[in-house]
Amino acid sequence: MNETKFCINCGKEIPENATFCSFCGADQKTAATAETQTDGNTTTGKQSTPPEHDNMWTALKLGMKQTFTWSQRITRPQYWWLYLDLMLIALILTFTLGLKVYSFPAFAAHVNVLQAVLLLIYSALMCWISVMQFTAGARRLHDSNRSAHYLWFSLIPIVGPILIIVFMCQRSKPAGERFDRFASQPKPWTHKWWTWCLLVLFTLLYAGSVNIIARDNAVDSALTTTSNSDSTSDSDDSYADSDSYDDSDSDSTDTDSDTDSDTDSESDSSSDTDSITVGDDDIDISDQKTYNTSYSDSSWTGSTFKIDKVTVYKTDGAYTIGSGSDKRDFNGVVKVHMSIHAGRDISAYPTQAKLSTNDGQQVDADMDSDDFDGDLNSGTDTDGNLYFELSKLSSVKDITSIRLKWDASYDTDDYDDDNDFKTYDATLNLN
Structure with missing residues (x-):
């Protein structure tokens, strides 16, 4: 042979x-x-020494020394020990610094110095171990007599990473020494300017992406309802307001003359409660005015939308809603109580309504409005409160009329059916 x-x-x-x-x-x-x-x-120049046993420490030292070394080789045990080292380091960094830097942006409306320092430290360390892992992968491919270009396989979804793992598990091949290129006077990467420039560039790019994700997380956290129990408490509060109004209205009817019947549609501005709850926020109230309304629309699909009560609140001081570019102050709240009877299977979205007032303000419904709309089966009866925050409100008496617009639709296979979508437009005079 x-x-x-x-x-x-x-x-x-x-x-x-x-x-x-x-x-x-x-x-x-x-x-x-x-x-x-x-x-x-080598033999005559110095006394031979036994090779170091491969373990986590020796692999980490080699990886740190060869962070920017491309054209050499690393054995299979050395590579996988280094991989374990870097994964443990990444986990420690994630739990000690990552959770902090991802929770809040360092560069939002103003610079948070401490957050910025933590972000840069975290980004620099993550970039360093990423470069270390990448170049070690190239040297492991060299050791199995494969070009580093095989790393392009990692871009193939699902199959690519599996192929890379298979390549990394291959035994060493003597022919892989063709990739060994040693400099006559090797210089540590820490003494080269271009390696530091690359690390700084990678760090800034990584920090920028982390800051964008942290900003999005902060915005989502501010705008997302955290508990369904909050909606239940809002409904209970609205029912309490309704009972209070009915009692005061009955008393005024018994004691007042027929000439005072206009007051039946409007409650006294004083209230037994000094705050309302919207989502998970308690809002202190300095004044409020409640109006009975008789809006009802049954013109579409046999479904009925009713608005029977509107309450205007003046807050005790200014409050803030939203985050980032959507952040704004408000000092007034309009609460609209609506009920729906579905005449057929419909989708209705009054919690996405727009409200405009007689003084020129237009606002969207608060995301913490009661959850009573959406997909409704035929025969369903549901009701809830819509909340609208007003940026300018000097007195509850300034709001004399409101206009409300929302959409509803139903599914159909009839392309000639032009009635499957409807925009409701309700104007309510508050007097």
């Missing part, structure tokens, strides 16, 4: 006694002689 060896240049399999590679033409004898001389010089 003919013995073979691998070309020192291209890695192809050639006969053992070949002096030139039949594929690339490289001189095998010269390379072998140089290797023999190198081994001899």
Whole structure:
């Protein structure tokens, strides 16, 4: 059986006694002689020492030393020990710094110095271990006699990462020494300016992406309802307001004359409660006025939308809603109580309504309005409160009329059915 060896240049399999590679033409004898001389010089120049045993510590030292080393090799045990090291370091960084930097942006409306410092430290360390892991992967491919270009396979969804893992688990091949290129006077990467420039660039890009994610997380946290029980408490509060209004209205009817009947549609501005709850926020109230309304619309699909009560609140001081670019102050709240009877299967969205007032303000319904709309089956009866925050309100008596618009629709396979979508437009005079 003919013995073979691998070309020192291209890695192809050639006969053992070949002096030139039949594929690339490289001189095998010269390379072998140089290797023999190198081994001899090493033996005579200094006393040989036993190799270090591969473990987590030796692998980490090698990885740190060769952070920007591309054209060499790393054995399979060294690579996987280093991989374990870097994964543990990444987990520690995530739990000690990552949770903090992802929770709140360092560069929002103003610069948070402490948050910015933590963000830069976290980004620099994550970039360093990422570069270390990437170059180690290239050297591991070299050790199995594969080009680092095989890393492009990682861009293939699902299959690519699996292939990379298979390549990283391959045994070392002698032909892989063709990738070994040693400088005559090797210089540590810490003494090279371009390596630091790359680390700084990667750190800034990574920090920017983390800050964007943190900003989005902060906005979502501010705008998302955290508990369904909050909606239940809002409904209970609205029912309490309704009972209070009915009692005061009955008393006024018994004691007042018929000429005072206009007061039946409006409650006294004083209230037994000094605050209202919208979502998970308690809002202190300095004044309020409640109006009975008789709006009812049954013109579409046999469904009925009713608005029977509107309450205008003047807050005790200014409050803030939203976050980031959506952040704004308000000092007034309009609460609209609506009930729905579905005449067929419909989708109705009054909690996405727009409200405009007689003094020129237009606002969207608060996301913490009661959850009573959406997909409704035929025959369903539901009701709830809509909340609208007003940026300017000097007195509850300033709001004399409101206009409300919301959409509703139903599913149909009839392309000629032009009645499947409706925009409701309700104008209510408050007097």
